[in-house]
Amino acid sequence: MKITGLFLFVLYVSFVYGAWDSPENGNPLLPGYTADPSIMYDSASATFFIYSTSDGVWISYSADPQVAYSKDFFNWKFKPLELPSFWPKTKLWAPTAMRHPTNGKYYLMYCIGDAAYIAYSSTPFGPWTNAVSGKNPLYRAGDLTGSSDWIDPQFFIDTSTVYITFGQSSNMGIARLSFNPQTFLVSIDGTDPRMTDGVKYKCKRLAGLSNNLEGSCMFKKDGRYFITYSNSACQNYNVRYAVGASPVGPFTYINRIILQRDNGNNILGPGHNSIFQYGNNWYICYHRQHYQYVDVKRQTCIDQIRFNGDTISANSQTNMGVWAGSGSLESLVAQSRSLLETDLAFGKTVIASSESAFKGGTSQNQKENFATVNNFYKARYAVDRNNATRWAPSSLPGYLIVDLGAEYPIQRCETTFELVMRTYRYRIEYLTQDGIQNITDAQNSKSWKMFADRSANTQNVSPVIDTNRVIARYLKLTLLSANLPTANAEISTILQTDFADRVSVFEFKVFPETNTAIMQNTGKNECNTFRMQNGKLSYSLTREGIVDLQIVNVSGRVVYNRSWRKPAGSWEFSPRDCKLTAGMYIVSLKTPQMQTKQIVSLLQ
Incomplete structure (x- = not known):
């Protein structure tokens, strides 16, 4: 079967701007299947990092730990993560990452199986060393608030104090972490008097939440503590939130859905988010489901959220993401796109x-x-x-x-x-x-x-x-x-x-080709009659004939086209005689004896 496609961008975009399959959409942010994203901007390397569940396989198998990274929030690359060798190799879910506010180490935590494992490194890429003595996780199921307390722990930094929020439904809570300044190892701090709950370790069960299933994320803005979390599941996943005056609560549920299924825009199941501030703006990084729907093919997205006191903008999910609108990330992406290297295949x-x-x-x-x-x-x-x-x-x-x-x-x-x-x-x-x-x-x-x-x-x-x-x-x-x-x-x-x-x-x-320091002959040089030397094209004719010369720039436009009748002998031609500007050109030369092409670089 022959399948063809041709983009007519002006008409296409004008009628369905922002549709899920429009060219140049900003969401999903990343290719591939990455769920439960934890986003971190590392000021030390001026790089954005997104750690996530590697999706595309059944949820009970999830493996292949990876990190996506970018300096411009537009060009993203992936790199495998080298986790501690004794960590389980499957059931790797919902990572969270941070740079410690005082010791400068990077910490990465996964919920694996029925426990929360944590590691540290000197770089955001690793390699990663277990951050608990021996081969132990930070905690196991049931150590804090109940059997589902190991699910989805996520870091929260309040000035120089590091917490984790964790758990599912009524077992959702918060715990404070302690870091050894010499060994960089981590434990759950039992000295905070506000932590009045816990089985093996001290924590606080969070009160006042409603419609909360999993994926908690806490952040602080204007002295108020916001906690977002996900509800429902799969294609009906959504994000809700509550607000309090303290990281341990109590919280007041705000009956406003930040992200939810949007059939009109073909957005399914947005949820499990992280929140971060960049410049003067706030953003929610989350996953949504593959469209059309396929189980466990979730993809990372990002959108700006806006505040009015304790109120967060509802229905913030979009197909354009930060490729449209105004804001700090939007400006960064716009700048990156303006410097975009020419992709010759785009829209062809x-x-x-x-x-x-x-x-x-x-x-x-x-x-x-x-x-x-x-x-x-x-x-x-x-x-x-x-x-x-x-x-x-x-x-x-x-x-x-x-x-x-x-x-x-x-x-x-x-x-x-x-x-x-x-x-x-x-x-x-x-x-x-x-x-x-x-x-x-x-x-x-x-x-x-x-x-x-x-x-x-x-x-x-x-x-x-x-x-x-x-x-x-x-x-x-x-x-x-x-x-x-x-x-x-x-x-x-x-x-x-x-x-x-x-x-x-x-x-x-x-x-x-963009390297203007390189000249390369890519044509078949028949009879050795064609060469580039000292900025000139030299060729020889064994008999009188027509010589056709064409020069094309890297945009595919013919900038010079001429034919001559030349007698037998040696001849040369300088592309500079055409008054061409510096850059890359394809020079095509046809004589009675041969036909060849050459990539030519003209320097100023």
Whole structure:
């Protein structure tokens, strides 16, 4: 099946601006499946970090710990986390991270199995050392307020005092932490007289909360203590809150929902958040469910929240996130986008071997039927700068071809696959436009050349970066296989909508040559008659004939085009004679003896 797609951005955006599958949406913030996000801005490295549950497998299996990081809140990368070797390898949920206000160490806590484990490091990336003596967790289920007290602990710093909020439903509480200044080890502080509850360790059960299930997050603003938390589950998840005059309460429930399901904007199950201030503005970082709905394919989002005294803006969930509006993060992202490196594939015409369907089914926890949608995972979704969308072929091998619209000097391709910490095997090939009239011709061509062969790939990073130096108009990404979750423990009871189709791509990006210090001949130099020397193109003719010379800039525009009749002999041409500005160009030269192309860099 031939599937094609072409973006007409002006019309598309003007009619459905902010729709879930619009090009250039800011939410989800990250590609891949990352739930229960804990966001931290590290002033020491001027970097944002998001620690999260690695999703995309059944909740009882969650593994593959990772961190996303960015300096500009626009370009994000992922890195695996090296946790203490004796920590359990699965059931890793809801991490929380902080830099200690006085000792400068970084602390990372996960709820794992039925306990809360904590580690420290000198960097936000690790490696991480257990922060409790021996191989012990910070606490186990039942040590504080009851059997569900180990769920979702999250740091809260009040000036120089560090607390954790924790627990589920009536077992939701707060405890104060103590840090050894010499060893950096952590324990639950039993000296605070306000902590009047607890079984093994001292804590305070929080009073005055309502509609609270899990995922508590406390922050302080204008002398008031806010605690947010999630209610319900899955596609009906939502975020509510309460306010008090002290971190131990009592709290007053505010009957106002900050985040909730929004069918009109195709937003499902926003919840389990962290809150942070950047500049003069406050933001809520949370996950929402994959659309169409698939169990445990949650994605990280962010939106600004606004205050009027104790009142927080309701229905703050959006598809645009901080890519629209005004605020400190919005300004940072706008600046980053203004400096955006040219992605030649963005919004271009694409064709694919096939487009997989959303297969539909009944969800597990919150029972709801979802209908089948044919050709749901569209080819154009791979070139739209939207982390809510992806292209998935219905069978393997499956390919995607991008028509860049003109020939360019290509230096790099970046591919973001669906599961960002899994290994994908693929190939990237290229064609020039010689003899190719359109993308259908390219699809049928037998002349594809290799740009990058990852058919034996073992690398699990995101995005995967492949470099080369070629002249190309058409790029072809062929998906072969991947190391996907297949064991029953990984996919047990998941809504079986598209588990077979996860060899898929969030984004495929193509970047031009930008190094103006490099000259490279990428054409076939027949008879050794064409060379670049001292800034001039030299060529020789063995007989009289027509010489065609064309120069194209990196935007694909022809800036010089001329033909001459030349007698036999040696000749040269200087691109500077065309009064070209400094930059990268593709110079095409055709003589009776040969035809070749060269990437040329002109310096000032």
